[in-house]
Amino acid sequence: MDDKAWNELSRRMAELRDLGSIVGLLTWDQETFMPPGGADGRARQLAALQSLIHERLVSQELGDGLAAAAIAPGLDGAKAAMVRNLTRERDRAVKVPARLVRELAERQSKSVEAWRAARADGGFATFAPHLARLLELRREQADVIGHDGERYDALLEGFEPGMRVARLEPIFAELRDALIRMVAALADAPPPPRWRVERHRFPVDRQWDFTLHLLRDMGFDFERGRQDRSTHPFTDGIWRGDVRLTTRLSEENPFQAIFGTIHEGGHGLYEQNLPEEHAHDPVGHAASMGLHESQSRLWENLVGRSLPFWQRQHPHLRRAFPEALEGVSVEEVYAAANRVERSLVRVEADEVTYNLHILVRFELELAMLRGDLAVADLPAAWDERMMRYLGVKPDNDVEGVLQDIHWAWAELGYFPTYTLGNLYSAILYEKLAADLGDVDEVVRSGELTRIRDWLVENVHRHGHRWDAEEIVRRATGAGLSTAPFLRHLRTKYRSLYGATLAP
Amino acid sequence: MDDKAWNELSRRMAELRDLGSIVGLLTWDQETFMPPGGADGRARQLAALQSLIHERLVSQELGDGLAAAAIAPGLDGAKAAMVRNLTRERDRAVKVPARLVRELAERQSKSVEAWRAARADGGFATFAPHLARLLELRREQADVIGHDGERYDALLEGFEPGMRVARLEPIFAELRDALIRMVAALADAPPPPRWRVERHRFPVDRQWDFTLHLLRDMGFDFERGRQDRSTHPFTDGIWRGDVRLTTRLSEENPFQAIFGTIHEGGHGLYEQNLPEEHAHDPVGHAASMGLHESQSRLWENLVGRSLPFWQRQHPHLRRAFPEALEGVSVEEVYAAANRVERSLVRVEADEVTYNLHILVRFELELAMLRGDLAVADLPAAWDERMMRYLGVKPDNDVEGVLQDIHWAWAELGYFPTYTLGNLYSAILYEKLAADLGDVDEVVRSGELTRIRDWLVENVHRHGHRWDAEEIVRRATGAGLSTAPFLRHLRTKYRSLYGATLAP
Known part of the structure; x- marks a missing residue:
């Protein structure tokens, strides 16, 4: 690939990043200083900008540039990574038809409204048909993007490039079982004296x-x-x-x-x-x-x-x-x-119980996407798992299955990134501690x-x-595993609660 | 023009406004909350967005849509105004070659730097060659945009659509002469007792x-x-x-x-x-x-x-x-x-002297653009006019000709809008007072x-x-004139200073 062609590709990459960073400012301002009357205009600005970014991303010229770069000999590591990252992003954008993007966007806003209404009157039923439709759309999206039989992978890829359910499931199952034992040991032990x-x-x-x-x-x-x-x-x-x-x-x-x-x-x-x-x-x-x-x-x-x-x-x-x-x-x-x-509430959960809240959500969304769990059965499945993992049962759907906004946003495949964050953090910290x-x-x-x-x-x-x-x-010589995280919890809570925990 | 064609034109109009309004937020944030390290990224965001807006504005599709609408029978008044406004803006954008836009942008930033340096060492000479080059570029721009022999008109049009020098000059001259007499009468009169x-x-x-x-x-x-x-x-x-x-x-x-x-x-x-x-x-x-x-x-x-x-x-x-x-x-x-x-300083000037500061600048930039005043002679011309209109002479260029950033920004044709604002405000206020x-x-x-x-x-x-x-x-039944503004000043200052002012 000659310099001229690379520079042109590079210019297109930079434009996408610069325009994308404007979305960041629009969003920040919306949540901090924008007066209420700014909302309609802000929605229009975001729509106009995102549609422009989409247009640039799926453009033939960018596609040709990336394709040429992908087969160019001797592209250095950094350039190859640029091409790989943007090609992935572009492929996903190109494959999903405009009609599906539009329907998802429309359904999302209606779904968020229905979720709020359901929370107000306490009934999952109000939200259920919306979630069912969003699931269908996400399945369709996963199919047009492509996958090896596991639709969830196509969605997960949008948040966690390179990660697959086949790798996550056994690790998460191991984590779940260990945490259930830990919660059982700790939650009923006499807590240490604390600042009130x-x-x-x-x-x-x-x-x-x-x-x-x-x-x-x-x-x-x-x-x-x-x-x-x-x-x-x-x-x-x-x-x-x-x-x-x-x-x-x-x-x-x-x-x-x-x-x-x-x-x-x-x-x-x-x-x-x-x-x-x-x-x-x-x-x-x-x-x-x-x-x-x-x-x-x-x-x-x-x-x-x-x-x-x-x-x-x-x-x-x-x-x-x-x-x-x-x-x-x-x-x-x-x-x-x-x-x-x-x-009962994820966002108020402590370091030990937090990931169990996530695993409930991960397992349920995975089962729904696979077709193993019907939307109508979701509240019961939620309550059953909460009881099994955390030993508590919500009194109603608001503090149960209607708790998070993620599903109303059609955000399926996002929850596992929280637990991945906890696992990676412990792996990194062990190495960091050894180095320092x-x-x-x-x-x-x-x-x-x-x-x-x-x-x-x-x-x-x-x-x-x-x-x-x-x-x-x-950074550490080791990939994803539960061991460092569980070691961290055991060490910490053993010293806090005394020798309540099994080794 | 059928509905479909109008809707498409209308969509393009809306996109331009929505993208343009993002420039507003980027600028506001830059002057209020942006941390210093945000500057480079902000410049890139603005450049990317403005180049996109320009691309949309000069696009053939928009041109064709506007041309079709301009000759469409029966377009109502509001739609006709939309077409007129955007056609004017687009014509200006289309006529100015990208090379000139780029050179102006580059020269502007260098020129602002030189202006700051000139203010630091107190010498107009540092700034002069930059101003001379900016003048050449603005002349070139005025010529490609087109005018009836008065280049200033092509620049003024960018700030004050429809206004012409031929209309401004006699009105401004009348204002100037009246204000010079008023300042002479007031500035040496004993001022009323005031809060210190x-x-x-x-x-x-x-x-x-x-x-x-x-x-x-x-x-x-x-x-x-x-x-x-x-x-x-x-x-x-x-x-x-x-x-x-x-x-x-x-x-x-x-x-x-x-x-x-x-x-x-x-x-x-x-x-x-x-x-x-x-x-x-x-x-x-x-x-x-x-x-x-x-x-x-x-x-x-x-x-x-x-x-x-x-x-x-x-x-x-x-x-x-x-x-x-x-x-x-x-x-x-x-x-x-x-x-x-x-x-000596415009931004600190009172209601009576303010417009004389503006008229000094208007007359000088007009003379330079016409070729009647060389950049090298600008400081002397400035000082001479300040003495003649306001009876004061700057001690140095910093409080004289280097006072405002406008020329360093290549903003020629902007100053008269301040005085137009004062004149219009008085015309409107007289009618408003009569109505209320x-x-x-x-x-x-x-x-x-x-x-x-x-x-x-x-x-x-x-x-x-x-x-x-x-x-x-x-709104008022009357166009631009100096009378309401001068009436306002005479009434106000006669009551403040006693009967010092001629009727």
């Missing part, structure tokens, strides 16, 4: 300052990013020079803002340290949603919910909230940040940028040069 | 609350807009449902924020009340920069700097800044808001939404259905 946050009020401006202090400690670069407030916390990497985080402040519970900020900060560090030389090509973004989540979970759970972290932060927290911390030991703060409970020596001392002394630097070197700077598991393998 | 703001400090959060109160009084809709802080105040109408204002807060001088907010609020009301039915076509925007400026000036000067306005606001101001207002009468506040001074009865009483009683409603009815809701002067003519 519910007895206090926490001024939001103090919380705000505390979260900024945490982000600075983590090495988040405020010259290339910012934090704002929003209803649901999220991270929007417009590009590596402009990464926007949001957090949520509640007077009742400072942990929401604290762990929310650490979580989004982990996403934010990934975005800020993506490879500069690929900032405007298809290697310069995250390798997968699961790997992205591994960064936020690593910071939130492995760093942020650790004892050494609170040994470091305890004096700062005490300065921010002197009354609420009066006579409260660091161990009690640590215990409060790590309560294990049989609970005494990682607890690193955290205790507040040298969090050493952790950031390890992640930059081993994960962030590769962007999407390889798929997620390959990046993890190159 | 410079002796106090004004907490910025109090100022902020006061500006929001003013916007509410004016009828600015916060469901469809917001105000933020920025270095230079501006208004960004993303669309009528989402209008963003900014203001600047200085501890030393509350008038900056107060009049800044009222000014931008005037722009904002125009944007919020553009015709809803044309929100996504080429009639749904302001008719010209001059008419836009007439809205901000009307609110800032005719309403905001009036005695009845301060009779209303005095108690509120006193509540906001009790110490600074201690023993200060409403007349003294009014006098402080209306000091007339021979000054006792307008002073309306202002004094705080019923500012009656003023807004008159402007919505007579100006805003027409969008760009007609060109600016035609809108003013339809």
